Amino acid sequence: MKEISDLLFxxxxxxxxxxxxxxxxxxxxxxxxxxxxxxxxxxxxxxLQTLYIISRYIQVGHTPITSQHEAVVFFAWSTTWAYLxxxxxxxxxxxxxxxxxxIFVLLLISSVSSREITPLVPALQSLWLPVHAGVSLxxxxxxxxxxxxxxxxxxxERELKSKRFGYFFSRFPSLxxxxxxxxxxxxxxxxxxxxxxxxxxxxxxQAWGTYWQWDPKETWSLITWFIYLVQIHQRFTVGWRGKRGxxxxxxxxxxxxxxxxxxxxxxxxxxxxxx
Amino acid sequence: MRGEKxxxxxxxxxxxxxxxxxxxxxxxxYEEPLTTLKKISGCRECYLLSTCNRVELLMVVEPGAEVxxxxxxxxxxxxxxxxxxRQYLYxxxxxxxxxxxxxxxxxLDSMVVGxxxxxxxxxxxxxxxxxxxxxxxxxxxxxxxSFSVAKRVRxxxxxxxxxxxxxxxxxxxxxxxxxxxxxxxxxxIGAGEMAxxxxxxxxxxxxxxxxxxxxTLSRALDLARKFNGSAISMDEMLQQLDQVDIVISSTGxxxxxxxxxDVKSIMRARRNKPLFFIDIAxxxxxxxxxxxxxxxxxxxxxxxxxxxxxxxxxxxREAVKxxxxxxxxxxxxxxxxxxxxxxxxxxxxREKVDTIxxxxxxxxxxxxxxxNGADRRTLEKMVGAISSKILHDPLIYLKSDSCTGRDNSDxxxxxxxxxxxxxxxxxxxx
Numbered sequence: 001m002k003e004i005s006d007l008l009f010x011x012x013x014x015x016x017x018x019x020x021x022x023x024x025x026x027x028x029x030x031x032x033x034x035x036x037x038x039x040x041x042x043x044x045x046x047x048l049q050t051l052y053i054i055s056r057y058i059q060v061g062h063t064p065i066t067s068q069h070e071a072v073v074f075f076a077w078s079t080t081w082a083y084l085x086x087x088x089x090x091x092x093x094x095x096x097x098x099x100x101x102x103i104f105v106l107l108l109i110s111s112v113s114s115r116e117i118t119p120l121v122p123a124l125q126s127l128w129l130p131v132h133a134g135v136s137l138x139x140x141x142x143x144x145x146x147x148x149x150x151x152x153x154x155x156x157e158r159e160l161k162s163k164r165f166g167y168f169f170s171r172f173p174s175l176x177x178x179x180x181x182x183x184x185x186x187x188x189x190x191x192x193x194x195x196x197x198x199x200x201x202x203x204x205x206q207a208w209g210t211y212w213q214w215d216p217k218e219t220w221s222l223i224t225w226f227i228y229l230v231q232i233h234q235r236f237t238v239g240w241r242g243k244r245g246x247x248x249x250x251x252x253x254x255x256x257x258x259x260x261x262x263x264x265x266x267x268x269x270x271x272x273x274x275x
Numbered sequence: 276m277r278g279e280k281x282x283x284x285x286x287x288x289x290x291x292x293x294x295x296x297x298x299x300x301x302x303x304x305y306e307e308p309l310t311t312l313k314k315i316s317g318c319r320e321c322y323l324l325s326t327c328n329r330v331e332l333l334m335v336v337e338p339g340a341e342v343x344x345x346x347x348x349x350x351x352x353x354x355x356x357x358x359x360x361r362q363y364l365y366x367x368x369x370x371x372x373x374x375x376x377x378x379x380x381x382x383l384d385s386m387v388v389g390x391x392x393x394x395x396x397x398x399x400x401x402x403x404x405x406x407x408x409x410x411x412x413x414x415x416x417x418x419x420x421s422f423s424v425a426k427r428v429r430x431x432x433x434x435x436x437x438x439x440x441x442x443x444x445x446x447x448x449x450x451x452x453x454x455x456x457x458x459x460x461x462x463x464i465g466a467g468e469m470a471x472x473x474x475x476x477x478x479x480x481x482x483x484x485x486x487x488x489x490x491t492l493s494r495a496l497d498l499a500r501k502f503n504g505s506a507i508s509m510d511e512m513l514q515q516l517d518q519v520d521i522v523i524s525s526t527g528x529x530x531x532x533x534x535x536x537d538v539k540s541i542m543r544a545r546r547n548k549p550l551f552f553i554d555i556a557x558x559x560x561x562x563x564x565x566x567x568x569x570x571x572x573x574x575x576x577x578x579x580x581x582x583x584x585x586x587x588x589x590x591x592r593e594a595v596k597x598x599x600x601x602x603x604x605x606x607x608x609x610x611x612x613x614x615x616x617x618x619x620x621x622x623x624x625r626e627k628v629d630t631i632x633x634x635x636x637x638x639x640x641x642x643x644x645x646x647n648g649a650d651r652r653t654l655e656k657m658v659g660a661i662s663s664k665i666l667h668d669p670l671i672y673l674k675s676d677s678c679t680g681r682d683n684s685d686x687x688x689x690x691x692x693x694x695x696x697x698x699x700x701x702x703x704x705x
Contacts, residue, residue: 160448160572161572163574174453176452
């Protein structure tokens with residue numbers, strides 16, 4: 001199984017690299033045929049990622065989401081499928097280029113971290129593991145899309161305000177469509193994030209006997225959750241949209257990344273099983 | 276090239292002031308001038324294009340015929356002396372004429388380079404010429420080729436895609452902010468001509484409704500009626516700001532009419548929905564500090580002009596590419612045109628038949644090794660006789676003089692070439 005799984009991971013990396021390259025070629029040439037090809041390659045990459053996660057599941061015997069490598073692959077997987085499901089309903093001009101780039105970077109990060117199999121500590125041997133960690137990472141997938149949209153919004157907004165049109169202007173979509181994308185991804189991401197925290201809390205009650213123990217990861221998840229909560233609340237009440245929404249999407253994503261990596265490496269705590 | 280000549284003669288916005296173009300004899304319709312043209316002796320095929328920026332006449336003339344003088348008097352009537360006419364006129368022959376027509380079709384010779392209208396005008400003019408039986412095989416091919424050159428230029432270069440007028444630039448910017456303009460609302464402040472033009476462009480993009488605010492309500496009503504919109508007085512203008520998405524201001528006011536403070540409170544009421552201000556008034560109507568408010572975009576006339584200027588320089592780069600395509604296509608057409616002549620056609624026809632005969636002969640001889648030299652020569656002679664007898668009538672037909680006195684050798688060349696498939700190899704190369 002190890003060989004198959006290693007082979008699958010290599011092909012995931014290779015295919016995603018090709019997809020990224022194709023999207024970049026499309027971005028510069030704006031050739032529609034290239035975009036079609038790039039989309040198909042990304043879809044293939046998504047399928048290969050799924051297969052890799054399955055093979056890893058068979059290999060390690062539990063949901064592969066505990067080590068650094070596994071978590072990041074899962075993150076990339078959820079971003080890919082969040083994008084593909086999103087893509088199915090809306091088109092946002094040239095959005096795929098940035099997202100594919102992010103997916104590729106995530107996969108690169110996962111490829112340099114250790115792929116060794118560590119036995120599951122007893123506390124994690126539960127059905128809650130795939131539910132809690134899986135749902136949280138799916139939330140991250142949507143939030144990373146909002147992040148990409150936010151970056152594009154800020155770049156495009158700056159060009160429109162400064163009235164100096166650079167390379168991106170004609171290639172980026174309209175502000176309105178980016179703002180809508182932001183709103184949709186945030187809503188979806190926020191729902192999953194809430195579910196992740198709730199399931200985690202229930203699981204903690206079962207495993208540790210308390211719903212909440214202010215472990216650094218929990219604290220930071222809560223901070224992240226509040227950042228998104230404020231943003232969604234403000235959007236629906238006073239209409240925080242456009243630039244402020246985009247800035248918040250970027251800030252929120254920074255909190256997500258810190259919760260994912262910063263906490264593990266800098267703060268430790270009950271969640272840092274791996275690494 | 277061949278005996279007859281392609282002649283292109285015309286005036287355009289560059290060579291001739293509008294005062295002269297106005298006085299030229301062709302005013303309405305194509306029918307009358309085309310029938311007159313057809314009667315000019317020595318004219319075999321003709322075509323006429325008449326737009327507000329150019330009058331151009333394309334003609335295939337008999338070898339040796341002198342038609343220039345007649346055409347000039349046809350174009351200018353008696354209003355000008357011939358010397359004066361020649362000063363305004365450009366005359367191109369053959370290859371230059373081809374090059375010129377392709378340049379015009381590709382919209383490289385237009386007042387606004389890259390605008391798409393000219394191709395439609397060209398097609399319309401061609402339709403008339405064909406309808407009145409003025410075009411023949413050569414001009415048919417030539418004009419169709421010019422359409423395909425125009426199409427090629429449009430798809431392979433970005434010449435048509437840049438926003439090169441103020442109102443078009445405004446529409447493009449609005450699209451970058453709002454995406455689809457369907458369902459958006461526009462407010463015109465001041466009912467000037469520029470505002471009207473910009474609004475026309477926006478209505479063309481299916482904006483939902485137009486509100487016109489003006490100091491004199493009657494003028495506002497007039498303009499509102501034109502766009503199926505509503506009119507309001509200047510005092511209501513600020514209250515209506517939370518209802519609209521795009522504001523075009525062009526009043527003659529000497530002072531600012533919308534200030535930052537006004538818009539700030541409105542943005543709260545709008546729940547921060549983006550607002551796009553276009554200020555085309557001089558002096559300006561709108562507070563330049565509006566740009567500091569989030570989700571508010573403000574472009575004044577200078578900003579729009581610089582957008583236009585930027586697009587123009589980009590378009591000029593594309594025009595270089597387009598000119599290269601035109602050169603290329605001119606060369607291709609020249610090659611085709613030369614091949615159309617009688618002599619090369621005779622040569623091609625002979626070559627084709629001789630090659631077939633020789634190949635078949637070789638193949639058959641290879642199967643009959645026992646045949647002796649004398650028999651072989653007899654056979655060769657027979658095959659040669661068959662092919663030249665078959666060729667006899669087509670060649671006579673090609674070389675024949677027409678009984679009507681009109682030289683229709685193009686038609687005969689065309690018939691022979693398509694009957695014997697002489698252009699097949701060339702087509703594949705293209």
